[in-house]
Amino acid sequence: QIVTPNRPVTDPRSLISPINPNARPVPLDDLAVSRGIRDAVFSADGRRIFISTNLTGRFNIWRIDASGSWPVQLTQSDDVQEGLAVSPDGATLYFMQDKGGDEIHDLLAVPTSGGEPRNLTKTDNIDEQSPVVSPNGRSIAFVSKREEDPYSDIALLDVASGAVRQLTHESEEGVRWGVVAWNEAGRSLIAIRESAKTMDSSVWKIDVASGRAVAVAQKQGVQFSAAGASADGRIVAASTNEGSGQTRAALLDATTGKWRWLKRTPWEQTATDVTPDGTTMIVRTNEDGRSSLSAVDMASGAERPLPLPPGRNGTIGAKAFSPDSRHMLATHAGADTPTELYVVDLQTDAEPRKITHLAMASVDATSLPKSEVVTFRSFDGTLVSAIVTMPANLKRDGNNPAVVLPHGGPTGQAQDGFNRNAAALASRGYVTIAPNFRGSTGYGSAFQNANRMDLGGGDLKDVVAAKRFLVDSGYVDPNRVGITGESYGGFMALMAIGRTPEEFAAAVQSYGINDWFALWKGSEPFLQQYQKGLLGDPVNNADVYKASSPLTYLNRAKAPLLSLQGANDPRVPRNQAEIVASRLQSQGNVVETIFYPDEGHGFTKREHQTDALKRTIEWFDRYLKPIKNSASPVIAR
Numbered sequence: 001q002i003v004t005p006n007r008p009v010t011d012p013r014s015l016i017s018p019i020n021p022n023a024r025p026v027p028l029d030d031l032a033v034s035r036g037i038r039d040a041v042f043s044a045d046g047r048r049i050f051i052s053t054n055l056t057g058r059f060n061i062w063r064i065d066a067s068g069s070w071p072v073q074l075t076q077s078d079d080v081q082e083g084l085a086v087s088p089d090g091a092t093l094y095f096m097q098d099k100g101g102d103e104i105h106d107l108l109a110v111p112t113s114g115g116e117p118r119n120l121t122k123t124d125n126i127d128e129q130s131p132v133v134s135p136n137g138r139s140i141a142f143v144s145k146r147e148e149d150p151y152s153d154i155a156l157l158d159v160a161s162g163a164v165r166q167l168t169h170e171s172e173e174g175v176r177w178g179v180v181a182w183n184e185a186g187r188s189l190i191a192i193r194e195s196a197k198t199m200d201s202s203v204w205k206i207d208v209a210s211g212r213a214v215a216v217a218q219k220q221g222v223q224f225s226a227a228g229a230s231a232d233g234r235i236v237a238a239s240t241n242e243g244s245g246q247t248r249a250a251l252l253d254a255t256t257g258k259w260r261w262l263k264r265t266p267w268e269q270t271a272t273d274v275t276p277d278g279t280t281m282i283v284r285t286n287e288d289g290r291s292s293l294s295a296v297d298m299a300s301g302a303e304r305p306l307p308l309p310p311g312r313n314g315t316i317g318a319k320a321f322s323p324d325s326r327h328m329l330a331t332h333a334g335a336d337t338p339t340e341l342y343v344v345d346l347q348t349d350a351e352p353r354k355i356t357h358l359a360m361a362s363v364d365a366t367s368l369p370k371s372e373v374v375t376f377r378s379f380d381g382t383l384v385s386a387i388v389t390m391p392a393n394l395k396r397d398g399n400n401p402a403v404v405l406p407h408g409g410p411t412g413q414a415q416d417g418f419n420r421n422a423a424a425l426a427s428r429g430y431v432t433i434a435p436n437f438r439g440s441t442g443y444g445s446a447f448q449n450a451n452r453m454d455l456g457g458g459d460l461k462d463v464v465a466a467k468r469f470l471v472d473s474g475y476v477d478p479n480r481v482g483i484t485g486e487s488y489g490g491f492m493a494l495m496a497i498g499r500t501p502e503e504f505a506a507a508v509q510s511y512g513i514n515d516w517f518a519l520w521k522g523s524e525p526f527l528q529q530y531q532k533g534l535l536g537d538p539v540n541n542a543d544v545y546k547a548s549s550p551l552t553y554l555n556r557a558k559a560p561l562l563s564l565q566g567a568n569d570p571r572v573p574r575n576q577a578e579i580v581a582s583r584l585q586s587q588g589n590v591v592e593t594i595f596y597p598d599e600g601h602g603f604t605k606r607e608h609q610t611d612a613l614k615r616t617i618e619w620f621d622r623y624l625k626p627i628k629n630s631a632s633p634v635i636a637r
């Protein structure tokens with residue numbers, strides 16, 4: 001049994017389908033057309049906000065007045081544009097862009113008044129990401145990774161000449177650097193160095209002139225991160241999992257090494273941002289998938305909760321603040337509330353101002369199903385939490401269909417925000433459950449590491465325990481439960497139909513892993529290190545790779561499978577889905593595979609998002625819902 005934050009176990013019979021005369025299936029086109037946000041920043045004078053959003057079906061950059069206005073489109077492209085950063089003189093907006101989801105980004109610049117974007121890097125085999133502009137506007141710090149390297153570095157771009165200087169010189173496989181903030185009026189940078197293999201991370205201060213890097217917080221087996229520093233660079237807004245294994249935020253005195261902790265909580269607490277004046281640290285507390293924000297005075301340590309409604313709350317972008325440090329951009333979402341952008345006043349308790357209206361009018365809290373966080377004991381007694389989205393107007397008669405939604409990563413977490421699949425399914429009568437199986441983040445390092453060398457073992461048993469929790473509620477028919485997920489969630493769906501063929505009656509997997517060894521051979525070197533961290537060395541641990549691969553169990557699969565796959569996916573390439581399809585076809589199983597052109601790891605183009613959502617719902621309707629006028633399900637089991 002793995003120790004996680006103590007919380008009460010939920011009685012499955014306490015789940016209740018509410019009576020709601022307004023409840024109706026949310027139109028799938030309306031759900032798919034409801035826009036998302038990838039990034040947002042204030043302009044240099046604080047009067048405007050730049051947002052990367054897909055109003056047109058493509059993630060381009062739009063400009064609005066900070067007081068609220070009709071959005072003006074600044075850039076257009078079929079490719080995703082994000083990583084926004086504004087020059088201090090307010091004239092230029094920097095951003096990053098890849099090609100068809102290939103994850104090899106360039107840095108670009110566009111005049112904030114509009115005009116032709118200029119490609120600043122133009123490198124086909126170097127990924128340049130996450131620009132952060134120096135206080136004098138002359139340099140841009142960014143993360144740079146050559147395609148063939150198993151590590152990434154920080155580099156500086158001289159804005160006037162376009163010359164690039166490498167600031168760090170990493171040599172350890174699987175290590176990547178990240179820029180946190182410019183410090184000491186531009187003389188130094190605060191940076192993070194993290195290992196994809198061990199997940200250790202450390203905080204560094206880098207002298208910009210000499211490139212000399214000094215560790216501010218570093219220890220083997222420990223994660224340290226930082227969000228920024230006070231104006232004099234002395235107090236660092238930091239987080240660490242040292243000791244308990246659970247992440248805690250603190251104010252770290254970089255000169256004495258002394259940590260000043262916030263009030264204790266068993267839940268994951270992370271320093272996410274520091275205001276430009278260096279006085280206030282923003283902290284996000286993630287209580288079992290529900291996150292809240294607070295502002296902490298960096299001199300006194302006094303903490304003040306920010307008045308966002310319960311749900312999934314966070315800051316957005318590398319620079320979430322107005323230049324006067326008074327206002328902050330935050331996102332809020334809930335099961336019945338699609339993600340929107342808010343301006344929070346850090347000096348008053350005024351209600352945050354919603355400045356986007358991204359959702360269609362029909363995607364609205366009066367008709368959308370609600371969620372609740374539940375906890376159950378898994379096979380070995382370990383506490384596992386999950387987000388249940390419950391349809392309205394169900395009878396507790398054990399006849400309803402359900403779908404389990406495992407998340408990606410595996411180092412990730414299902415959170416109590418807006419989930420398109422959950423909203424579409426639950427508004428059509430499916431009970432959904434998104435379990436935080438072992439391997440998830442948010443419950444401490446012992447839980448996070450508990451599926452290493454055992455992918456699709458104990459974590460799959462947690463997923464099956466989530467299904468049984470729903471069945472024990474009395475609402476769900478155990479023979480009408482499906483499973484769907486993306487990436488690692490797709491892997492879970494494949495593993496589930498192969499290893500536990502009696503449990504799931506239909507599956508939809510999106511860009512999931514089928515064969516870890518084949519994936520490792522074709523992966524770029526940095527991802528190879530992440531995989532080594534999860535499964536060990538592929539040659540010495542060939543048996544672990546085999547035992548953890550769905551391919552090993554597909555001969556036992558019975559459930560009809562729909563696979564959705566980006567044709568350009570650089571993380572889980574299309575041949576993973578092709579091999580699943582040919583194996584299942586040769587066995588006579590029902591299998592259908594759809595490839596989306598110009599898409600990488602995740603579908604970003606509206607027509608593909610719409611198609612994927614519609615096919616997913618149709619698949620489950622076909623295989624999990626009873627034939628009209630008949631009591632038996634469509635598939636013979």
Ligand SMILES: CSCC[C@H](NC=O)C(=O)N[C@@H](Cc1ccccc1)C(=O)O
Pocket residue numbers: 196407408409410411412486487488489527530531571572
């Ligand atoms: C430090 S690299 C992290 C990779 C990332 N994991 C996040 O938790 C990721 O891309 N995971 C994929 C699954 C995957 C795992 C290993 C190799 C390729 C893909 C995901 O999105 O679930």
